[in-house]
Structures are given as structure tokens and as C-alpha cells.
Amino acid sequence: MSAVTVAGGRRVAVVRLARRAGWGVVDQALSSFSNLALSLVVARAVDAHDFGAFTVAFSVFSVAVLLSRSLNGQPLAIRFAGEDAATFRRAAASSTGTALTLGAAAGAAVVVLGLVLGDTVGPALVAVGVLLPALLLHDAWRAAFAAQGRQDQAALIDAAWVVLQLTGVAVLLWIGVEDTVLYLAVWGVASACAAVLGAVRGRARPRVARTVAWLRAHWDMTRFLLFDSILVQGAMQGALLLVGVLGSLSAVGALRGAAVLVGPVSLVAMSAFSFCVPELARRNHLPARRRLQLALAIGTVMAGVGLAWGAIALLLPDAAGVALLGDSWTGVESVLLPTVVGQISNLFAIGPTCVVLAMGATRTVFRINATVAVLLVTLGVGGLLLDGAVGAAWGFMAAYWIVMPLWFRAMWRLVRAADGGAGAVSPGPAT
Structure with a gap:
């Protein structure tokens, strides 16, 4: 093999790597913008006390996402990044199914906690608890696409999330809504739609029945x-x-x-x-x-x-x-x-x-x-x-x-x- 051929192959590999990295940056920019926009809108729409309540609810979501990634996204990236497409799809189905199961279980606990606490923090926690399965499933598909080197698909589902969220938030602002729960609802429903799109683009249906097998493995x-x-x-x-x-x-x-x-x-x-x-x-x-x-x-x-x-x-x-x-x-x-x-x-x-x-x-x-x-x-x-x-x-x-x-x-x-x-x-x- 000639030096020119080797050099050309390396250039192609570098270009592909740079393209994936670029799409990864785009994807994260979209995700960052979505969460930042929600926080800024809530901060502007409510007083400091209610923003503190939103902070508690958002912190619960943040912890849940990190726990889900530990059980789903990270093992998928470490152990299946180099596998063929068919093997990876089976693993992604198990991984996303586990995320959905964990979201439902954790969400139920958060809803109960919100009902017990009541007052300002309670309704926000209930909203996050109800939406948690969709939020974790959406994040699991983002992780799956990233692990497979398909950052462009992760960017696609996040773009859909941003567009739907911005549309819903614009409507709430236009009619003068000051309820934190409704802003959280728009955020979560948009995330659910992005999760469905992820399953379509990933060509794999989340397999909830494989949750126990995935966790054990x-x-x-x-x-x-x-x-x-x-x-x-x-x-x-x-x-x-x-x-x-x-x-x-x-x-x-x-x-x-x-x-x-x-x-x-x-x-x-x-x-x-x-x-x-x-x-x-x-x-x-x-x-x-x-x-x-x-x-x-x-x-x-x-x-x-x-x-x-x-x-x-x-x-x-x-x-x-x-x-x-x-x-x-x-x-x-x-x-x-x-x-x-x-x-x-x-x-x-x-x-x-x-x-x-x-x-x-x-x-x-x-x-x-x-x-x-x-x-x-x-x-x-x-x-x-x-x-x-x-x-x-x-x-x-x-x-x-x-x-x-x-x-x-x-x-x-x-x-x-x-x-x-x-x-x-x-x-x-x-x-």
C-alpha cells in the first residue's frame, strides 16, 4: 500500500471523526439551549421563591438522568461502540427499555414525594415525576446515537425537541402564564415526542421486558x-x-x-x-x-x-x-x-x-x-x-x-x- 493511499485514508478518517464531533457539538448546543431557555423563562416568569422550587424539581430530574446514564448509556458506549449494526440495535433496545422502566419507577416515587410535600415545591415535583419516563427515554436515545457514532441523529431528535418546546413556551408567554408546572409540562411533552422520533430513527423499539437481563449483564x-x-x-x-x-x-x-x-x-x-x-x-x-x-x-x-x-x-x-x-x-x-x-x-x-x-x-x-x-x-x-x-x-x-x-x-x-x-x-x- 502506497504512502499516498495511507495518507488519504487517514485524512478520510480524520474528516469523519471531525464530522461526528461537529454534530456532537450541534446536538449538545441544542440540548443546552433547550434547558437554558426553560430555566431563563421560568426565572423571568416567577419570583425568586418559585424559582427555588423549580430548582429543586430540576435537580431531581438531573439526578435521575445521571443515574439512568450510569445504568444504560455508559455501558452501551463502553461495550457496544465497536459492534456491528444489528448487535448494536439489540443492545440499544435493551438500554432504552431499561431507561423507560427506570423512569416510570423513579417518576412514581417523585410524584408521591410531591403529593406529600405540597405547597410550592410539590406541584413541580409531581410534574417532573409524571414526565420522567419520557425525559429519560429521550436522553437514552441521545446516548445510543452518540455511542454508535451517529451524532447527527442525536442532533435531529434534539432539534425536534427544541422546536416543539419553543412553540409551546411561546404560547404560554403570549397568554401570560406564570405557572411553573405548565412550563415543565411543555418541556416534558416535547421530550416525549423527541423520544418517539429517536425510536423511529434508531429502528429499535425499547424493550422493557429486557430490563432485568440488561441490569444483570x-x-x-x-x-x-x-x-x-x-x-x-x-x-x-x-x-x-x-x-x-x-x-x-x-x-x-x-x-x-x-x-x-x-x-x-x-x-x-x-x-x-x-x-x-x-x-x-x-x-x-x-x-x-x-x-x-x-x-x-x-x-x-x-x-x-x-x-x-x-x-x-x-x-x-x-x-x-x-x-x-x-x-x-x-x-x-x-x-x-x-x-x-x-x-x-x-x-x-x-x-x-x-x-x-x-x-x-x-x-x-x-x-x-x-x-x-x-x-x-x-x-x-x-x-x-x-x-x-x-x-x-x-x-x-x-x-x-x-x-x-x-x-x-x-x-x-x-x-x-x-x-x-x-x-x-x-x-x-x-x-
């Missing part, structure tokens, strides 16, 4: 991913709830509002995970030095994006902040700097984290994130007691920076062991 991996999600997100959301208990709903709204402003970058980070993990899993032959280079490149790019977006958020004029977040802006502005600084550390750690996950080393991920969880609660709540919401934000920031070097240390040990033939990870059962 991948429990060797997902038990660590699941506990990892429970620890980290449970610690973060638990810390936020403690802010509400020890502080106020307005303080929770301030922290959530800052997360909303930097949220587009956080969601791009999720896109980086969904793109990089299966791509790295397909290339498990790479030497240690090459994996280190890729980890540094991914982390540097993501941290750069976070720095650029954070600078824009920090330089936002007060008039623009009030226009975006209404009464919540004053509190948001006070916690924005530590939120941005903490996010940059998190983004830089994405590089080594993707390498570790692609190698299937979920136990290592769990151990590091267990440390994160402890630090988030202790430093976050400690900061709250010292300086309110601002102190809590600086505590969260410190937790992320303390842990970030541990990712690089763990990754280097794993890739060097793999080079020596001691670190190969079993692909596990097919389904």
Missing part, C-alpha cells in the same frame, strides 16, 4: 457507575438542599442561577463524555503516551471553553443579568466567580476521566468520586456556615480543585499497566 460495571452517580450528585444535591434548610430557598436559587449561566458549558462537557468515551473505547490499542496526550488535549480544550464562557458570564452587565434572571440576579452575581473557577477544574479533569472510563475502570472512577462527594458536603456546608451562599460556592470550588490531580495520577497508572499487558479490561457480556 452489566452489573459488574454499572454498580460502580451507579454508586458513583449517587455519591457525587447525591452529595451535590444534598448540599444544595442543606443550603435551603440552613439558609434559604433564595440561596439555593442563587447557586442554581449561577449553574444556569455556566450550564451550557457543563452540558457541552456531557457531550464530550458521550463522544470521547466510545471513540476511545474503539481505540483500546493506543499506547500510554498517546492516551496521555489525548487526555491533556481534551482537558485543555474543555477548560478553555469554560474559561471563555465564564469570562462572558462574569462580565455580564447588571442590566443584562436582571433581564435574564430577574430578581435572582443579585444572588447569582455574588456566587458566580467561585462557580466559574470550580467549573474550569472540572472541565480540565474530563480528559483523564474519559480515558479511565473508556478502559472500563469504573472502580477507579468510583473511588475518586467518593472523595469528591465527601469534599462537596464538608466544604460546601462548611462554607455555607461561614459565609452563606457565597461561602458554599467557594467550598464547592475547592472540592473540585483538590480532586482534579487524582484523575491524572489514576489515568497514568492505568495506561502504563495496560502497556505492560496488565491493565486490559474485559469487554463483558454482550447483553
